[in-house]
Amino acid sequence: MLKILFLSILSIQLSFQSDASDLSQDYLQGTFKDEPLRKAEDWTFSSMMVMNGDQTSKYKSYSSNWIDEPARFLPKYAKEQPRKIISEFYPTNQSARWPDNLVPYQISPELMNNAFINMSIHNAIEHWQRLTCIKFEEYQPSKHSRTHEAVVEFVKTNMGCYSEIGYPNFFMRIPNFLVKRRIFLEQNCLRGQIIHEIGHTIGFFHEHSRNDRDNYVDIKWENIAFPFFNRLNFEKAGEALEKDYLNVPYDLGSVMHYPANAFSMSFLKTIEPKDKNLEFLLGNREGLSFYDAKMANLAYKCSNKCKNQLNNCQNDGYIGPDCKCVCPEGLTGETCEILISKNEKSVPLSHLNLTCDFTEGLCSWSQEKFRDQIDFILNRGRSFAAEYLNSVGILDDHTFNQSGYLYVDTYFVKYRFESAELKSPLVKVKSKTNFCISFWYHMFGNDLVLPGELSVYLHQPFFSQNLTKIWSRAGRQDQNQSDWLYAQLDLEVMSEFRIVFKAQRFSGFLGDIGLDDIQFDEGFCSEPDTAPTEWTPWYILSGCFLECGTEYYERQRYCQIGIGEKSCNGPETDFQLCPNPECQNLTDFNSTENFTISFFQEPTLNLSIDIKNPLPNVEPVELNSALKTVRQCGQTVYLEVNETIQLASPGYPQEYPLETECSYLIRTENGSKIHLSFEYINIESTAINTCPDSVEIRYYALGQPGLRLCGNYSKNRSKKILEFTSENNEALVIFRSDWIKSANGFLLKILSQN
Ligand SMILES: [Zn+2]
Structure with a gap:
């Protein structure tokens, strides 16, 4: 073991020297502006310190949260690999992809015992499995040792999120020795960052390291924070390593692309897209972009297992893990040949199935696409929070028989106050009709913070363009984690109407919002649902972000509604002026x-x-x-x-x-x-x-x-x-x-x- 360690340090030393000579060339060409080149020995020393685990003292100077640099930790491997994604073969004819599209993994006990990070790791793995044909399995020697000479190990580190790249090649493998490809995670690494690190493990390098990146982004070298070797994270692969990108375009929205302020000195931009209109794409850590998923599926030859191996997807579509074409938004059809053209008309109730237990999908309900930011998750058994956190989240559907239910996850928040809407089609009725709608809901969470809100809206376009809120609950409702609560509502409708369920989460809370077993019947509900009828206090929905000038924030309250009509007077939503000072210099344009x-x-x-x-x-x-x-x-x-x-x-x-x-x-x-x-x-x-x-x-x-x-x-x-x-x-x-x-x-x- 000692010998192996010595060898690996030696190889790092050698490769750092070669990195340094690359750098000196760049330096002579004037790429770097404000820092003399250090001697190679200094670099080697700091890297050895890192390898010995003395990380905190070396990393205090980082001013950015984005710490992730395989190039520095494993320069030798990084240099051997083409950028963006590993090709099928190393020069030695060894496959560099994970064999059989299967990645065995282990999670260190330290990480496993941290419920949040453990949940995030599993969620990130699920994300990769859903969008690609790459499978992840917990490592079992009896099952995997014949096919795999390496395993991914998630290990705890004190600072940062970073990882090693790809399946080890022949020279990295050792007979009868399981090589570990490590993903280092500190306790604050988020789901999106773990998705990024898994990307490195399956073979992705950084998107902004692509050799064609200068056509799309400018690197602001002068804004990169010290120490000097931070700059290595912004180096290109170099002409000698230019490899095939499988015709996938440079992608500012890639989960493998750094955000605009990565490794920044005091929040100045280090990466700027040439096209400012696309700046919003940078730093995506929500999940794989369309082209990330396409690249992974192409590189792992996912279509090989399909019966119809003809990749005839048009308009940039690709064969997905289920052997069907995955199309860019706005396109559809078997080969992405059809341009979407939808204009909804109302549907008679007899054609619809609005009573739904969510065992076989959503029945006639559908997820809203434009008005909200997230979707309800269709699930069986435990929710993610219930699986990995103690005593929060949903244990099972309302009948406790592992049939389906819907929920909004409250841990993996993308934007504050984001919401999910589930809507019925526009329903046509001939005359004034009474309906009873009933459903079960689950709102149990950590009561230190205010959980989100579940509401039901009625839309009758004949009367008003606006929605009428007919029911809502905010905050923790259940007494016990196993409780599902029942609600029923009487509706009186004419001509055309639509029902919308909306679940909105607030920032920083734990607990899910669940919805199950919607029942929709003609006639009146059997017994009234009684509830208090006062307003809740106002709660603030949007913040004040501008340094100066006119700006508004939105606040809401809701009425604890009983059967029938709303019994509180006054608005539910209100806009208030932010207390901003006036701006000193007027902008060029009017508001x-x-x-x-x-x-x-x-x-x-x-x-x-x-x-x-x-x-x-x-x-x-x-x-x-x-x-x-x-x-x-x-x-x-x-x-x-x-x-x-x-x-x-x-x-x-x-x-x-x-x-x-x-x-x-x-x-x-x-x-x-x-x-x-x-x-x-x-x-x-x-x-x-x-x-x-x-x-x-x-x-x-x-x-x-x-x-x-x-x-x-x-x-x-x-x-x-x-x-x-x-x-x-x-x-x-x-x-x-x-x-x-x-x-x-x-x-x-x-x-x-x-
Ligand atoms: Zn990275």
């Missing part, structure tokens, strides 16, 4: 042209965040009668070179239809680009800077999200020009509207350029 991207880096850009006038009456720009006009949803439009067309939202300049999803694929000749410029936008937006309706332009690659635009814009009235140029010869326009509030829509001018 309807505020281009600030929202605080949470949501993928939305509200062009008008003025609460007092959410949809000011900006005159729609008239259609140009000299140009060809495209309106029909779901079209592929082919442009001749130098041809100009206009694309208008459905019905423009009249109001667009509600509940619409509508894509247009624009193509031109190979080698030409598509130039898209907005003439006019008037699309529903909210005061808290979100976009319930939106138009999105995917101009970089079909699978990479673009900003979702809403609010008001007019080319005639704005000093700014809102325009985009495609990376290749195609672009995808996706228009989405929810089922509340319409507006004029958008007008887009599109030109094919050489």
Whole structure:
């Protein structure tokens, strides 16, 4: 053992020297600006300190939370591997992928005993398994020792999250010795960071290390914090190691890409995308991007096990773990050949199945796509929290027989106050009808902090565009973890209506919001559900984020509603002015042209965040009668070179239809680009800077999200020009509207350029 350790230190020493000579070349070319090159011995010394476990003293100087650098800890391995993802073979003809697409793993007792990190590891593993054909199994010598000479080990460290890369090659393996590929995690490593580290283990290197990265990002070397070797994390792979990226484009939204302030000196940016409109993609730690999942499935040859091995997915789609094409958003069909064109019509009740025990899916219910941020999870047995934390979460469905239920997980929070909505279709009834809706819910959590809220809404578009809240509960409701609680509501409806369940989580709490066994019957409910009828105290839904200027926060309260009507007077939602000082320097643009991207880096850009006038009456720009006009949803439009067309939202300049999803694929000749410029936008937006309706332009690659635009814009009235140029010869326009509030829509001018 001692000999092995000695050898590995020696090899690190050698490779650090070679790193240092690479660096000196860069230095001579002027890449580094403010720091003399250190001698190779210094580097080796610090790396040995690290290997000996003396980490805290060396790492105090990090000012960023993103500590993750296989290049420094294992420079030899890193140098041997192509970037982004390992190729199928090492030069020695040894496969570098995990054999049989199977990754055996162990979790050290220290991590296993930490409920939060243990839960996060399992959740991250589940995420990889769901989106790729790579399987993870707890290591069993009897099962895995014949096929695997290495195992992934999750081990605890005092600071940072980092890992080793890929399956060990021939020279790293030792006969009759199980090689450990370690993922080092401190106790604060989050689920998304663990997904990133698992990415390294299966073979991904950092996205921003790709050799073509200079086309897409600028590295701000002068803003990288000391010590000097932090810069290694921003080095490119180098020409000699340029490898095939399997035709997958550079992806700013990759889970393997650093955020804008990684290793930053006092929060200055260290990475800046060339295209500022795509900055919101940086630092994704929610999960695999479309292209991450595509790359992993291609590299692990997931389609090989499929009967139909013909990879005929079009429009950037790929064969997923279930042998079907996975398509970019806005596209569908067996081979991603169909552009989505949806416009919901109301459905007679007899065609629907609204009574549902969630054993075989969602029945006639569906997950809301535009108005919320997350989805309900369809689950059997214990929820993630119940599995890994003590005495919180849901143990089983309401009948305790392992049939399904829905829940919103409350630990893996992406944005504060995010919500999930479950909606019925728009139901058609012939005349005034009474219904009884009943359901079971579960809200048990840590009572030190206020848990989230579950509410039921009724929408009757004939009477109002707005939703009526007909029931809600906030905070801990259950006395015991095993309790499910019963609720029933009487409804009186006419013509068309829709029911919506909404679960909203608040920040920093533990406990799930569960929903099960919805029963929907004509007639009155059998016995009344009594409840107090006072308002709860106001609770704050959004914060104040600007340093100066006018800004509002949203607050809510709810009425403890009994049967029938609401019995509290006054509003449930309210906007209050934030106590911000006035700004010293006025911005160039008036408030309807505020281009600030929202605080949470949501993928939305509200062009008008003025609460007092959410949809000011900006005159729609008239259609140009000299140009060809495209309106029909779901079209592929082919442009001749130098041809100009206009694309208008459905019905423009009249109001667009509600509940619409509508894509247009624009193509031109190979080698030409598509130039898209907005003439006019008037699309529903909210005061808290979100976009319930939106138009999105995917101009970089079909699978990479673009900003979702809403609010008001007019080319005639704005000093700014809102325009985009495609990376290749195609672009995808996706228009989405929810089922509340319409507006004029958008007008887009599109030109094919050489
Ligand atoms: Zn990393």
